[in-house]
Amino acid sequence: MTFTNDDKSKKRLRHEADAWVRLLASGRATDEDARALQRWRAQGPMHRAAFEDAKRLWRDFGPAGERLIAQAAANAARPTGPRMNRRAFLGGMAAAASVAGVALLAEHPLLGGWTPISEWGADYRTATGEQRTVRLREDVVLAMNTQTSIEVQRQDGRIDGMTLLAGEAAIDAMTATGGLFRISSGAGRITAELPARLEVRRVGERTCVTCLRGRVAVQLGDQQRTLAARYQVDYGEDGLQAVRAIEPEQVSAWRDGVIVFRNTPLPDAISEINRYRRGRVMLMDKALEGRSVSGRFPITRMDLAITQIQQAFSARVTTLPGDIVLLG
Structure with a gap:
């Protein structure tokens, strides 16, 4: 089997695009990373198409990513042994985000790690x-x-x-x-x-x-x-x-340092919590989407709101590296 230069170029672009998506999903991308990504995408339509394909791949990864989530969590918590390299860590975190059904868009930060292009x-x-x-x-x-x-x-x-x-x-x-x-x-x-x-x-x-x-x-x-x-x-x-x-x-x-929920639909409450808290809270149980929550919480202690939601609905909470919380 032989490969043309075009085949090699497409393969290289796929690898590069995948690396960009993994970096975005890690929540550790910086403003400089965002600018570098835009320069990379601006090189031509093949670069942009490769990036879109990579986003779809990670977004649709599905339940099979649970194995990578468990592996990433275990490696992050391991007290001894070789340090997890950056590529492996970003890969595990990207899988975690894709399982939660989060769209990985270049124009919007996934976990608050960098400023969107529209706000520069x-x-x-x-x-x-x-x-x-x-x-x-x-x-x-x-x-x-x-x-x-x-x-x-x-x-x-x-x-x-x-x-x-x-x-x-x-x-x-x-x-x-x-x-x-x-x-x-x-x-x-x-x-x-x-x-x-x-x-x-x-x-x-x-x-x-x-x-x-x-x-x-x-x-x-x-x-x-x-x-x-x-x-x-x-x-x-x-x-x-x-x-x-x-x-x-x-x-x-909010000007007094608190947020107030009054019969607020749970998905809306979680979206509000995510504005004040680094990382991401993700609602995994669709049965909870029709529930509502009430309460008054200091914006500096959003985990109190997560605890109340957990207790009110007997929801299961799974904590992952990167301040990611799976609820439900």
């Missing part, structure tokens, strides 16, 4: 579990929740707005004497009439806008809603939704 232009950013307060100008204070990226907007050298690239932010401009503060999030445009206090949350392609004081206009295409205090609206691919009343204490609980 951020002026301000918070890491997983981190909160930060920034004074954008003398009359506008910005509070940033976990996993948040902000790009400021300027006009004539003065900050007059911002773009929420991801995460959750509170804007307090109650000392302002007038004017507007504009926010972009996804395909929507948000305009606050100052003085005002508002919060904007963007997770994926969905944005939620909450008005706490003042008046806020939200526009998506030719649709528009105006919010008064204690009202919010959200938008996404399904358009701009109806305005609804809210309880500020629950919506703004």
Whole structure:
């Protein structure tokens, strides 16, 4: 059997693409790794196709990966013997992620180990579990929740707005004497009439806008809603939704260092836990998807929420290297 140069090239690209996916699945990729990956993919359509094939392979690996999960966990916990090399460790972790049904996408970090490409232009950013307060100008204070990226907007050298690239932010401009503060999030445009206090949350392609004081206009295409205090609206691919009343204490609980669940569907609660906790909690039992959870938890102790969920539903918890928790 003979191999052409084209066959050898495809084989080499498959090996390289597989190595990239394993690195992403490990949760240890850095921003520099992400930039290197994009340079690798930009070399041509064969590189991009090889990477897509590698993602599908690991995503669809299925139950057969359980053996690799057990092996990776055993090797990580082994007190003596030869140290597990990087290639073997990344391979085991990639299998763990694929069994949980997680899509390995280059544009989105799997375990919070590196910043998505879409957020590289951020002026301000918070890491997983981190909160930060920034004074954008003398009359506008910005509070940033976990996993948040902000790009400021300027006009004539003065900050007059911002773009929420991801995460959750509170804007307090109650000392302002007038004017507007504009926010972009996804395909929507948000305009606050100052003085005002508002919060904007963007997770994926969905944005939620909450008005706490003042008046806020939200526009998506030719649709528009105006919010008064204690009202919010959200938008996404399904358009701009109806305005609804809210309880500020629950919506703004993150500013006090807690998250509040009130009959929150379990999958939504786990998604929220994953925003504050490094690693990944994965719901494995579909029978639990219809359950809901209530409680108030410090954002610095998300494992308390996992313990309550475990006890409330008698769920089995399996802990894997890399702060991965399989629930159910």
